[in-house]
Amino acid sequence: xxxxxxxxxxxxxxxxxxxxMVVASFSPADAVQGIRTYTLEHYRRFLASSFxxxxxxxxxxxSLYCTFITAVLGYFIAYFMFRSSSVxxxxxxxxxIVQFFTAYxxxxxxxxxxxxxxxxxxxxxxxxxxxxxxxxxxxTQAAVAIGLVQVSLPFMVFPIxxxxxxxxxNLEMASASLGASRFKTFWTIVFPLTLPGIAAGVVVxxxxxxxxxxxxxxxxxxxxxxxxxxxxxxxxxxFEYGFAAAAAVVTLVVSAAIVYGLNRSFARITRYAR
Amino acid sequence: xxxxxxxxxRASYGGVEAVKGVSLRLEATELVAVLGPSGCGKTxxxxxxxxxxxxxxxxxxxGRDMARVPPHRRDIGIVFQDYALFPHQTVAxxxxxxxxxxxxxxxxxxxxxxxxxxxxxxxxxAARYPSSLSGGQRQRVAIARALASEPKVLLLDEPxxxxxxxxxxxxxxxxxxxxxxxxxxxxxxxxxxxEALALADKVVVMKDGRVRQIGAPIDIYLRPEDxxxxxxxxxxxFFDATVVEAAPDVAVARLPNGSTVRVPMRGxxxxxxxxxxVRPERIGVSDRRTSREGMNAVDAVVDHVVFLGAHQHxxxxxxxAQRIEVLASNDAKWRQGDTVTVEWHPNDSVVVRSxxxxxxxxxxxxxxxx
Numbered sequence: 314x315x316x317x318x319x320x321x322x323x324x325x326x327x328x329x330x331x332x333x334m335v336v337a338s339f340s341p342a343d344a345v346q347g348i349r350t351y352t353l354e355h356y357r358r359f360l361a362s363s364f365x366x367x368x369x370x371x372x373x374x375x376s377l378y379c380t381f382i383t384a385v386l387g388y389f390i391a392y393f394m395f396r397s398s399s400v401x402x403x404x405x406x407x408x409x410i411v412q413f414f415t416a417y418x419x420x421x422x423x424x425x426x427x428x429x430x431x432x433x434x435x436x437x438x439x440x441x442x443x444x445x446x447x448x449x450x451x452x453t454q455a456a457v458a459i460g461l462v463q464v465s466l467p468f469m470v471f472p473i474x475x476x477x478x479x480x481x482x483n484l485e486m487a488s489a490s491l492g493a494s495r496f497k498t499f500w501t502i503v504f505p506l507t508l509p510g511i512a513a514g515v516v517v518x519x520x521x522x523x524x525x526x527x528x529x530x531x532x533x534x535x536x537x538x539x540x541x542x543x544x545x546x547x548x549x550x551x552f553e554y555g556f557a558a559a560a561a562v563v564t565l566v567v568s569a570a571i572v573y574g575l576n577r578s579f580a581r582i583t584r585y586a587r
Numbered sequence: 588x589x590x591x592x593x594x595x596x597r598a599s600y601g602g603v604e605a606v607k608g609v610s611l612r613l614e615a616t617e618l619v620a621v622l623g624p625s626g627c628g629k630t631x632x633x634x635x636x637x638x639x640x641x642x643x644x645x646x647x648x649x650g651r652d653m654a655r656v657p658p659h660r661r662d663i664g665i666v667f668q669d670y671a672l673f674p675h676q677t678v679a680x681x682x683x684x685x686x687x688x689x690x691x692x693x694x695x696x697x698x699x700x701x702x703x704x705x706x707x708x709x710x711x712x713a714a715r716y717p718s719s720l721s722g723g724q725r726q727r728v729a730i731a732r733a734l735a736s737e738p739k740v741l742l743l744d745e746p747x748x749x750x751x752x753x754x755x756x757x758x759x760x761x762x763x764x765x766x767x768x769x770x771x772x773x774x775x776x777x778x779x780x781x782e783a784l785a786l787a788d789k790v791v792v793m794k795d796g797r798v799r800q801i802g803a804p805i806d807i808y809l810r811p812e813d814x815x816x817x818x819x820x821x822x823x824x825f826f827d828a829t830v831v832e833a834a835p836d837v838a839v840a841r842l843p844n845g846s847t848v849r850v851p852m853r854g855x856x857x858x859x860x861x862x863x864x865v866r867p868e869r870i871g872v873s874d875r876r877t878s879r880e881g882m883n884a885v886d887a888v889v890d891h892v893v894f895l896g897a898h899q900h901x902x903x904x905x906x907x908a909q910r911i912e913v914l915a916s917n918d919a920k921w922r923q924g925d926t927v928t929v930e931w932h933p934n935d936s937v938v939v940r941s942x943x944x945x946x947x948x949x950x951x952x953x954x955x956x957x
Contacts, residue, residue: 481669481671483669484671484673486634486637486639486658486665486667486671487665487667487671487673487732488673488684488688489638489639489657489658489659490658490663490664490665490733491659491664491684491685491688491732491733491736492659492660492662492685492688492689492736493659493684493688494659497688501688506674506675583675585674585675585676585718586674586716586718
């Protein structure tokens with residue numbers, strides 16, 4: 314009993330936080346202290362205005378394609394590490410881990426330096442004569458997308474690498490002996506067996522990107538805000554707690570539905586393990 | 588149905604030279620076992636034939652040089668120790684994999700899969716995933732998958748070692764029958780001598796990357812060419828002796844206790860030091876010297892007796908502390924401390940080492956004993 318107590322305390326705290334938020338989302342903006350009334354006005358306001366729910370759908374969309382890009386790039390990196398010698402694997406892994414432990418603010422700043430008007434990317438393209446004037450990347454959705462992918466790559470690489478490592482080498486030899494070329498072996502054996510790793514990465518990365526705050530804040534510069542930026546602004550700048558809470562609850566419900574859906578479909582791909 | 592020829596194959600695995608010049612020939616439809624302790628290079632040898640390890644030397648399959656042929660074009664089936672079934676494919680999909688990779692028509696694949704499901708008694712399991720099968724069933728799926736595209740050669744890496752004893756014996760019989768029915772050239776590696784002797788037409792004994800002896804199971808067992816083979820295959824008692832008299836086909840040698848024994852040996856030289864081996868089942872125990880004509884006899888004391896059901900294992904010790912292992916019938920009544928005489932026929936002893944020069948043992952003639 315004593316050993317489950319800490320967990321119960323933590324869970325109770327989480328529950329209290331959640332219920333406070335849910336209660337706030339139903340509380341009128343002009344509530345008088347001490348009198349409990351409930352209203353749907355915040356939800357109505359949020360869902361009625363395409364300006365507001367546009368933040369949510371916009372966030373869902375950018376997270377979706379960024380998750381896809383992250384998955385593709387992450388797979389290449391994981392596969393490269395998988396095929397490399399242990400030294401190369403260690404170096405690449407260390408680079409990923411070091412950047413993983415660096416604060417998002419600093420990593421986002423690094424991306425700003427990279428894609429800014431006088432940044433490395435523009436200078437290189439100018440020097441090569443590919444463009445005449447600097448590209449405007451910073452403070453657009455493209456910059457946010459680059460930032461999101463960069464920040465969330467480690468969440469994708471490591472689960473995929475783990476699932477690659479879990480494939481017995483004999484399977485590839487068996488496949489080759491049965492007449493499959495390297496590419497066919499990859500496509501029919503290796504890739505399907507890494508789907509659980511991809512699934513784990515996708516769920517984590519999608520939720521992580523969907524709720525990003527610092528990356529769109531810094532790299533979007535207010536021109537490409539995501540749902541978390543809206544909630545922050547409403548709660549901390551205009552003090553519309555009830556509205557912020559309603560937006561958060563809607564986001565939460567949508568995220569939960571997405572995770573449920575993803576888990577359902579991924580469970581179907583890995584049904585062979587049972 | 589192919590001939591496989593290995594000529595002076597050398598190969599490294601994990602930075603170590605694991606195969607150090609192996610020459611070997613498999614005739615079509617022959618079942619050859621490579622037998623040796625772990626680390627003797629037998630798995631590397633399989634990988635060389637399959638194309639997964641670079642090698643020096645010559646590897647010919649049906650006379651064709653395989654040096655530059657990638658694994659997926661060698662037309663070789665492999666059954667791995669851990670079966671290496673594709674976990675995300677059903678039994679039928681696993682079996683049909685090789686045919687799908689060769690882009691055969693669907694109807695043909697289905698027919699061939701059905702045929703193999705039948706041959707390997709996998710009926711009712713075709714739609715299952717490997718994770719829901721028992722070890723023996725997985726084994727059969729692995730064999731079916733390897734046979735499906737009718738490879739020239741079937742390689743098996745410790746095929747039965749993951750099965751329990753009873754299942755292993757059943758699978759030995761089954762494997763042999765399948766091989767007869769399909770008529771395929773088979774090379775399998777094992778560290779289990781019983782498996783090798785029971786299954787193979789020809790046994791290759793390997794140690795430290797080199798071949799120590801190649802021969803039919805009966806030759807390997809009854810006429811080991813050196814002490815390693817005699818020790819590794821079955822049990823043997825080794826006797827050190829000195830040649831005192833040499834005849835063309837037989838030598839009289841003196842044991843450390845002074846008694847003399849006769850040993851089949853060609854080209855023996857007096858004072859030559861030799862080691863010969865005798866199998867436990869060829870040694871008899873009696874309570875006094877029967878002095879049967881032509882038998883070798885040594886006095887000893889019973890050390891211990893273990894009842895094994897079908898027979899008894901008796902260990903005796905001479906005054907010089909030489910231990911002798913005997914396999915006696917299960918009604919023998921020896922007790923620890925009994926003074927006995929152990930006897931064996933000269934033709935049941937094999938010289939396995941002699942003063943550094945290779946020896947030829949004289950012909951083993953069964954009729955001599957009767």
